[in-house]
Amino acid sequence: xxxxxxxxxxxxxxxxxxxxxxxxxxxxxxxxxxxxxxxxxxxxxxxxxxxxxxxxxxxxxxxxxxxxxxxxxxxxxxxxxxxxxxxxxxxxxxxxxxxxxxxxxxxxxxxxxxxxxxxxxxxxxxxxxxxxxxxxxxxxxxxxxxxxxxxxxxxxxxxxxxxxxxxxxxxxxxxxxxxxxxxxxxxxxxxxxxxxxxxxxxxxxxxxxxxxxxxxxxxxxxxxxxxxxxxxxxxxxxxxxxxxxxxxxxxxxxxxxxxxxxxxxxxxxxxxxxxxxxxxxxxxxxxxxxxxxxxxxxxxxxxxxxxxxxxxxxxxxxxxxxxxxxxxxxxxxxxxxxxxxxxxxxxxxxxxxxxxxxxxxxxxx
Ligand SMILES: [Zn+2]
Numbered sequence: 001x002x003x004x005x006x007x008x009x010x011x012x013x014x015x016x017x018x019x020x021x022x023x024x025x026x027x028x029x030x031x032x033x034x035x036x037x038x039x040x041x042x043x044x045x046x047x048x049x050x051x052x053x054x055x056x057x058x059x060x061x062x063x064x065x066x067x068x069x070x071x072x073x074x075x076x077x078x079x080x081x082x083x084x085x086x087x088x089x090x091x092x093x094x095x096x097x098x099x100x101x102x103x104x105x106x107x108x109x110x111x112x113x114x115x116x117x118x119x120x121x122x123x124x125x126x127x128x129x130x131x132x133x134x135x136x137x138x139x140x141x142x143x144x145x146x147x148x149x150x151x152x153x154x155x156x157x158x159x160x161x162x163x164x165x166x167x168x169x170x171x172x173x174x175x176x177x178x179x180x181x182x183x184x185x186x187x188x189x190x191x192x193x194x195x196x197x198x199x200x201x202x203x204x205x206x207x208x209x210x211x212x213x214x215x216x217x218x219x220x221x222x223x224x225x226x227x228x229x230x231x232x233x234x235x236x237x238x239x240x241x242x243x244x245x246x247x248x249x250x251x252x253x254x255x256x257x258x259x260x261x262x263x264x265x266x267x268x269x270x271x272x273x274x275x276x277x278x279x280x281x282x283x284x285x286x287x288x289x290x291x292x293x294x295x296x297x298x299x300x301x302x303x304x305x306x307x308x309x310x311x312x313x314x315x316x317x318x319x320x321x322x323x324x325x326x327x328x329x330x331x332x333x334x335x336x337x338x339x340x341x342x343x344x345x346x347x348x349x350x351x352x353x354x355x356x357x358x359x360x361x362x363x364x365x
Contacts, residue, residue, distance in 0.1 A: 030349055031285040032153070033272070034240045034341070036126065037265060038119065038170070038247035039305055040291045042110070042316040046103040046329075048081025049073040049259060056299035057255045069256035073263075078105075085259060086266035093269065094318070098287070099326040102316025107332035110315045112293055113339045113361075117305050117312035122292030122338065123176045123242070129342035129353055129360030141172055147179045149342035149353055153238050154183060156351045161185050162234040167227035169244035170217045177240065185230070188242070190218050193226045200229040213252070217244045220261065224268045228275065235281060238349070243268075250295060250303050286321040286348040290341060317341070319364070323348050340364050 043050060051074065055064050064070050075081045083090045094100055102110040114121040114131035120139045125131050127148040135145055154164040164184045166177040171189025178184050187193050190211075193204040207222040220243040227241050243265060249257035269289075276282040294314040295305045305312035317336060319326075339361030346353035347363040354360055 028284055029237065029281060031236075031282050032238045032345055032349055033276075033285060033287045034126075034238075034345055035269075035287065035289040036123065036240075036242045037262070037289070037291050038242070038244045039250060039293055039295055040246045040262065040316075041295050041297075041302065041311070042102045042104065042314055043297065044085075044258070044262065045100070045316050046082060046105070047078035048075070048083070048085040050255075050302075053255050053299055053302050057253055067256070069259050073259055085262055086269075088266050088270040088273075089318075093273065093320055094328055096327065098318060098320030099324065099328055099330060100316060100318040101330035101333065101336050102314075103329050103331075104314065106329055108330040109335040110290075110317045111313045111335055111337055112315060113337050115307055117293045117307055117309065119170070119247070119292050120172060120176060123173075125338045126290065126292065126341045127177065127240075129339050129357065131339060139172060141175050143175050143181065144177070144179045148177060149346050150238060150240060151178055151180065151183045152353060153346065153349055153351060157237060157349065159237055162230075163236050164238040165227070165230050165234070165236045166240040166242065167223050167230070168240075168242035169220050169223040170242065172216065173240075173242050185234075185236070187226055187230075188223075189216060193229070195229055195233065197229065197233070200226070203229070212248070214248045217248060220245045220264070220268075224272075228272070231275070253303055255302070284322050286323065286345065287319075288321075288341060288345055289318040290338065291315050292338075317364075319344075321348055324365075336364055337361050 051064060054067065054069055058067060073081060073084045075084050101108045112122055112125060114125050115133050116137060118139060121136045124136045124144060127150060128146045150164050150166065162185050166173055166184055166186045168188035173188035174186050177186055190207055195201050203225055207218050210219060212219055223243060227239060230236060231239060245261040246258050249261055276285050293305050294312045296302050296309045297311040301309055315338060343353040343361055343363040354362060
């Protein structure tokens with residue numbers, strides 16, 4: 001009898017976290033979607049079309065008013081312009097379901113803590129909660145030297161490999177997303193995606209028929225729709241969606257295409273949100289949307305970013321979570337940092353990422 005009680009107690013203590021996770025009925029389970037939009041400036045997020053930058057990209061004798069981007073996205077005020085650019089994000093997501101920090105005009109700042117201000121260090125800071133400036137200092141395809149919060153969530157929630165998935169347009173997400181190869185389901189860069197659905201197989205095949213100009217990144221449409229296919233088929237609890245086009249179009253000086261990419265992304269968010277709301281097992285889904293770095297502020301340096309570019313450390317962060325009640329824009333608050341993303345998304349899933357990790361950022365409440 002004593003022995004039997006002892007065994008029960010041990011089993012309860014040992015299995016506490018996974019047990020409580022498993023006990024949650026499918027209809028009310030927590031799910032998490034992390035989304036990053038590469039190198040999107042806070043000025044563009046909060047102010048929409050910047051006419052000074054657009055003009056600087058046009059031919060000397062061209063009229064601003066004749067440009068397609070101006071016709072599509074110009075309006076009188078920053079609030080109107082951003083709603084032209086991302087109507088669903090502003091009028092639905094931020095108005096009714098979530099909030100966004102990083103509008104410096106309102107006293108809300110978000111920034112990276114790494115000093116490099118480019119992609120791999122930014123994404124690693126997002127996924128590990130810490131900058132490692134001496135170790136992570138290039139965009140090379142190096143396996144992440146540090147365990148990521150995605151791997152931790154898989155282990156702590158006792159999920160299968162398909163239950164935690166990363167879909168990225170940039171191929172380096174194969175390495176950034178996990179410390180231990182094979183821990184997660186990853187589809188990034190030009191990579192085939194296997195599916196029994198003929199339409200999804202065709203989509204996977206087409207990515208190789210439509211090369212971008214950027215070598216290491218495919219178009220975001222493939223990344224998004226393959227992620228949606230995985231959501232529908234495998235019902236993952238944790239998905240990381242890493243979109244890229246905003247950064248590559250900016251490096252190429254195509255501000256009009258940056259705006260196009262943001263506009264398309266708004267459509268993806270609408271499609272994702274509509275689908276999540278229609279699925280009984282995704283009713284409690286937490287979404288965090290952010291970027292890996294900013295870019296320059298001026299018509300000279302908006303295309304670029306890096307340690308020497310003023311503004312490249314400035315970012316933004318949006319939260320759509322049943323755990324948060326705030327709506328709309330954050331105002332007058334202490335600066336938030338990219339190194340808080342890992343602990344924040346982990347806390348939404350009932351996991352403490354800060355325990356035993358003194359260097360990581362604290363959860364945002
Ligand atoms: Zn980047």
